[in-house]
Amino acid sequence: MTTLVQAALSIRRGARGSFGYITALVFGLLTWLGTFGAGGRPALEHGVLAAAWAAVVIARGAARVREERRGGQPFFNLELGLLLLVGAHGALQVFGGLISPLYPALYVLLAFMSSVAPRPVGRTLVLFAVAFEAGIYFVTEGHQDPRPFLLHAVFLMLFGLLNLIFTQAEISRVRMQNQRELKDQQERVREDARMFRLVAAPTDSAAADEERLARSSVEEVHQGLFFNLDLMKRTLGLHTCVLLLADETGTRLRVAECVSDRDIESGPFAPGGGAVGAAFQRGIVMNLERLRPGYNGICYYGGSTDVSAFLAVPVRDGNEVRGVLCADRLDDRPFTAADEQMLTDAIAHLLRTLENEQVFLQLERSKREHSVLHRASAALGAALNEQAVLDAALTAAAEIAPFDFAAITHYDAENRVHRVRKAIGDGAENLADLSFRDNTSLTAMAVKNRHYLPYRGEFDAGSQLVYTRKANLTGMQSLLIIPLVVREVAIGTFALAARRRDAFGPRVRPALSALANQVAVALSNAASVKQLEELATTDGLTGCFNKRYFNEQLQAKLSAAERFGRRLSLVITDIDHFKVVNDTYGHATGDVVIRELGEILLRLKRETDVVARFGGEEFCVLCEETETEGAMQLAERVRQELENTVFETELGKLEVTCSLGVATYPQHADDRTALFEAADKALYAAKHAGRNRVAAC
Numbered sequence: 138m139t140t141l142v143q144a145a146l147s148i149r150r151g152a153r154g155s156f157g158y159i160t161a162l163v164f165g166l167l168t169w170l171g172t173f174g175a176g177g178r179p180a181l182e183h184g185v186l187a188a189a190w191a192a193v194v195i196a197r198g199a200a201r202v203r204e205e206r207r208g209g210q211p212f213f214n215l216e217l218g219l220l221l222l223v224g225a226h227g228a229l230q231v232f233g234g235l236i237s238p239l240y241p242a243l244y245v246l247l248a249f250m251s252s253v254a255p256r257p258v259g260r261t262l263v264l265f266a267v268a269f270e271a272g273i274y275f276v277t278e279g280h281q282d283p284r285p286f287l288l289h290a291v292f293l294m295l296f297g298l299l300n301l302i303f304t305q306a307e308i309s310r311v312r313m314q315n316q317r318e319l320k321d322q323q324e325r326v327r328e329d330a331r332m333f334r335l336v337a338a339p340t341d342s343a344a345a346d347e348e349r350l351a352r353s354s355v356e357e358v359h360q361g362l363f364f365n366l367d368l369m370k371r372t373l374g375l376h377t378c379v380l381l382l383a384d385e386t387g388t389r390l391r392v393a394e395c396v397s398d399r400d401i402e403s404g405p406f407a408p409g410g411g412a413v414g415a416a417f418q419r420g421i422v423m424n425l426e427r428l429r430p431g432y433n434g435i436c437y438y439g440g441s442t443d444v445s446a447f448l449a450v451p452v453r454d455g456n457e458v459r460g461v462l463c464a465d466r467l468d469d470r471p472f473t474a475a476d477e478q479m480l481t482d483a484i485a486h487l488l489r490t491l492e493n494e495q496v497f498l499q500l501e502r503s504k505r506e507h508s509v510l511h512r513a514s515a516a517l518g519a520a521l522n523e524q525a526v527l528d529a530a531l532t533a534a535a536e537i538a539p540f541d542f543a544a545i546t547h548y549d550a551e552n553r554v555h556r557v558r559k560a561i562g563d564g565a566e567n568l569a570d571l572s573f574r575d576n577t578s579l580t581a582m583a584v585k586n587r588h589y590l591p592y593r594g595e596f597d598a599g600s601q602l603v604y605t606r607k608a609n610l611t612g613m614q615s616l617l618i619i620p621l622v623v624r625e626v627a628i629g630t631f632a633l634a635a636r637r638r639d640a641f642g643p644r645v646r647p648a649l650s651a652l653a654n655q656v657a658v659a660l661s662n663a664a665s666v667k668q669l670e671e672l673a674t675t676d677g678l679t680g681c682f683n684k685r686y687f688n689e690q691l692q693a694k695l696s697a698a699e700r701f702g703r704r705l706s707l708v709i710t711d712i713d714h715f716k717v718v719n720d721t722y723g724h725a726t727g728d729v730v731i732r733e734l735g736e737i738l739l740r741l742k743r744e745t746d747v748v749a750r751f752g753g754e755e756f757c758v759l760c761e762e763t764e765t766e767g768a769m770q771l772a773e774r775v776r777q778e779l780e781n782t783v784f785e786t787e788l789g790k791l792e793v794t795c796s797l798g799v800a801t802y803p804q805h806a807d808d809r810t811a812l813f814e815a816a817d818k819a820l821y822a823a824k825h826a827g828r829n830r831v832a833a834c
Contacts, residue, residue, distance in 0.1 A: 157197040161219035173230035241697040362394035382460035406436040416449035423449040426471035448472040517659035527559040542634040615640035621657035676750040679735030687749030706768035708758040713828040772797040794829035805834040
């Protein structure tokens with residue numbers, strides 16, 4: 138039943154995840170079939186289809202917002218881009234197709250998507266836009282002359298790719314600088330790998346590597362044991378020479394290796410009260426002679442035997458008895474003190490063989506772990522966002538120490554809040570949106586102490602708290618929570634849990650700690666890159682676009698206006714006597730005034746208008762397809778809104794005003810520089826006329 142439920146949930150998630158792509162495909166086919174053609178007169182069915190398209194876009198956009206808040210992929214992705222492109226072409230078809238006067242809006246849309254989308258998605262959308270328009274131009278509209286289409290294609294690629302390249306150039310520069318810390322750690326890992334002489338690449342699976350190492354080691358140990366036992370059998374004239382070792386519980390014995398003239402049983406055996414049991418349980422040498430026929434105190438024969446002389450020497454490893462080395466003869470020749478010493482020396486040699494093999498295994502594991510860290514370093518270095526870092530970290534951790542549950546949390550030190558950024562495995566679905574304040578959990582303590590917990594890697598759900606009482610792990614016996622530390626500051630935790638015992642002991646803990654250090658640096662770098670991506674187009678104080686992005690939009694919209702013979706108005710606003718506000722009320726109050734003006738502009742602008750903070754207290758608004766009169770109406774509403782706003786300060790109430798200048802292309806200017814100068818002159822004219830007013834060029 139559980140399998141069926143999981144399969145049903147997987148199908149449901151898959152259908153939900155692909156619904157946007159299916160909708161884009163359906164609307165794309167309808168557009169290619171000319172369904173939206175109406176000669177400029179929208180019909181009722183067009184409204185129904187538009188409503189359905191809008192509903193899907195809103196639903197998928199809301200889903201992307203929720204995923205981004207949970208630490209998932211960025212908001213804008215290929216799915217939304219395809220929906221917007223096919224929707225735009227559907228709208229163009231309603232109003233005349235590719236020759237519609239609304240067609241330049243497609244350039245703006247593509248430039249916008251290229252700016253906000255990740256680089257691979259932006260490139261894909263540009264190529265899709267060209268290919269999709271080719272189908273409409275040659276198939277749906279049946280044109281024969283390719284030159285108009287080629288011109289459109291060139292402009293589509295220019296608007297999309299150039300904007301994408303310019304936006305990402307600065308991001309790439311800072312990303313290279315942020316990766317220097319990772320390179321230092323990678324070099325240390327490579328030095329350790331050279332010290333261990335890594336000459337063979339391990340397999341991709343940690344389980345396969347362990348199986349290969351175990352098989353190789355067992356074969357090596359068996360060969361060494363057999364050689365030593367066979368040598369003693371021939372030297373001492375033995376009937377059987379056998380090594381029995383205790384199991385993990387230390388209560389039963391089984392044959393590790395033997396050389397005998399007859400078949401013997403391999404065990405496991407309960408030591409019992411025979412000669413073998415006495416040597417193992419009491420840790421003494423058992424030297425028996427003239428055994429009666431039918432003696433049944435030798436467990437590996439499974440019953441009575443005709444052995445006449447028997448010698449059992451305990452295998453001691455320090456103070457621990459790990460097994461028994463036994464020898465027997467059929468003829469009546471008792472074992473001498475020299476024979477006992479030979480077996481004792483053989484035991485010392487056998488223990489050295491096992492110890493050497495353990496060292497070899499540890500070296501092999503270290504080689505594999507270093508290789509995993511190499512691959513993890515490369516993956517983390519190439520990760521451009523938080524989600525890619527989390528995926529690379531969990532993949533590497535699974536290779537070092539397979540787990541049943543894993544999660545990475547982020548710690549907000551300012552608000553003292555922990556938030557699960559990604560969780561996989563048993564019970565992960567209950568932690569998807571989990572956030573909690575500092576408490577007595579192991580997670581909070583690991584962050585506070587900057588030390589891994591629990592100390593022995595053991596977990597008891599009844600007495601230990603991982604996150605919260607309502608969202609604790611169950612069914613796990615092993616747990617390791619490693620703090621993610623960057624420059625002595627804990628930014629989160631990396632938690633692994635397993636149902637088996639001793640899953641994260643001293644053997645794997647150093648490698649996992651090294652991985653956690655790299656993950657911490659990579660997450661810090663990803664946060665810096667994300668912040669830079671936001672700063673690349675946005676003013677941090679007001680949320681408006683910045684000067685660089687505004688200049689790009691001004692040039693793009695001016696080119697479109699020139700091509701299609703449209704109006705383009707520019708509004709420049711400046712706060713009156715702003716220096717007096719700063720000098721009297723302080724810069725903090727000045728920032729509040731600037732932020733409020735930005736909010737007013739964003740609130741009153743049209744959807745197609747571009748608002749940017751151009752510098753200091755100066756803002757610009759770019760109004761596409763707008764005459765001077767329309768731009769002045771917008772400017773007047775902004776002026777009145779700010780004039781009616783009252784700011785509460787420590788010195789009492791504060792009221793400020795602003796002056797605004799308006800210029801329009803091509804009425805007042807014929808290029809970008811001239812248009813800006815014209816609007817600036819109008820602004821100064823408003824100020825010289827008494828301020829708190831709107832003036833046109």
